[in-house]
Amino acid sequence: MKSNTTLWTTALATATLLFGLSFAPAEENREVDPNSIYARLGGQEAIDAAVDLFYEKMLADERVAFFFEDVNMKAQTRKQKEFLSAAFGGPKPWTGEDMRTAHKNLDLKEKDFQAVAENLQSTLEELKVDESLIQEIMGLVGSLKDEVLNRKSPAKTEKTN
Ligand code: HEM
16 A cells, blocks of 8 residues: 555645646647638638648649648647647747747748748648638738748848749
8 A cells, every 4th residue: 555645645646636737738729819810811720721722732743842742731730730820829829949040951032932822822822711711811921931942131122023
């Protein structure tokens, strides 16, 4: 039979764990503004569906598929869902790498970014997202370009075709 001390230690550890679990998520989650892109797009479910379709398109696009040859796509898809949810005003903050660090070894160029933007836009169009919301999202994603391409901002040669 266990000693009293062991029993007390176990009980205390369990209580601490339960206390921690019940409070941790409340601290991490932000309130979602009903006006946020996150809310207007349709919340987590809509973002999940969009990111799934987006990576289907990315992997079928020979301009960019090779970037993901050695990437764990399950993890990548999950991270992108988390990142975009946070960027769109969702409840959970992004805890992964910042966009400059995440892409700095990929030597990405303007045309790579363009291809990604095209795939995102056609994803949102296919999912029948409102045109004005698509424009808003593309603007937000576009604002990350200098970081993703590891350029100084603002770029001096901001030019698309
Ligand atoms: C605004 C545009 C973009 C966003 C929001 C974005 C978002 C992300 C995120 C959230 C990650 C995961 C970071 C982490 O591990 O914590 C990531 C990684 C990655 N991104 Fe992007 N990305 C963008 C543009 C691009 C472009 C243009 C390409 C290439 C065509 C690209 C290719 C990759 C690859 C290959 C990884 C995996 C790196 C690795 O695991 O080694 N991304 N991106």
